């Protein structure tokens with residue numbers, strides 16, 4: 401038998417040993433730990449979530465302690481049943497008896513491995529934190545505004561510390577504020593058309609990085625505005641002329657009236673949800689200036705928040721609210737972009753038919769619908785007056801016209817305010833000390 405050279409033997413031993421060590425090492429590791437939010441701040445009500453992941457086995461338990469001046473006090477423990485490769489646990493510091501100032505959050509996670517004679521592996525992570533129980537202080541810089549029912553308003557405010565979120569809450573709606581380079585927050589909000597004067601209760605709300613929330617009444621003067629009602633008679637002729645287009649939206653065997661009512665109800669609500677989502681995708685600076693351009697030489701057959709009753713064969717079959725301004729000019733009239741902005745959507749969308757949505761920043765967006773032709777694409781930067789397409793009668797439209805909508809964080813507001821140079825100056829640009837526009 402040939403002798404194995406010593407160096408080869410050494411190499412083999414090294415290899416085997418290394419492999420063994422590798423497996424042992426792998427088994428020796430406890431779960432990885434991270435927390436969210438991980439901004440180094442926490443208050444009493446802020447929910448902190450620990451995320452754990454174990455490579456070798458599974459996460460068995462977690463222990464949470466707080467350490468101050470090198471004294472560690474146990475806060476919470478949790479055992480995962482069953483254990484899991486990925487585990488998460490949420491808690492607050494409500495019972496931690498902490499005072500404002502720095503402390504360490506100690507998170508210890510154990511796994512199910514047989515290492516350490518069955519005790520498993522553990523990982524301990526220390527997070528340097530600052531306990532903060534004081535809510536942010538806000539100072540509103542703008543004078544109390546007048547706001548019409550169905551209309552929009554804006555406020556500017558500053559905070560004495562960095563904020564995680566801020567905005568105006570109106571009943572169940574939330575209008576986010578946008579932080580500007582100078583540290584100021586600007587918020588556009590609505591007095592919703594569907595909220596009565598007595599029920600309108602807007603508040604400013606802000607949350608700091610430690611989770612402390614301040615809520616204060618928004619001091620301003622709501623003004624009443626009533627909206628028109630209208631009756632729309634649905635003829636068989638009209639319903640049949642729309643049925644082909646609507647069958648693509650709502651296929652299935654039904655009468656033209658049934659299909660029309662599904663589009664006017666369910667599809668309308670779907671579209672509203674989509675517009676609310678688009679409202680969250682807005683630039684954080686103001687992209688527009690001055691008065692908004694209106695379709696030239698157009699009459700206005702229908703206004704904002706008009707309450708419509710739909711009648712078929714003398715019977716009331718539906719009721720909906722019209723959430724824009726209808727503007728009728730010649731057929732296939734050129735549609736100007738109402739102001740500078742960025743196109744965020746183009747295409748067919750339910751009741752709006754072929755439509756364009758332009759973002760003007762800080763949550764403000766304009767909608768152009770029932771179009772016959774679209775000349776822009778998402779991502780295009782447009783300037784005021786630029787032709788974005790032509791009017792038509794696609795979607796829920798009886799004849800060629802432009803349905804123009806203005807949205808504040810995805811919620812519809814009265815477009816006529818934005819066509820009014822005086823209103824823009826008094827209620828928005830002067831209030832925010834932005835360059836206005838001469839009144840013609």
Ligand SMILES: [Zn+2]
Nearest residue numbers: 724725726803
């Ligand atoms: Zn309309």
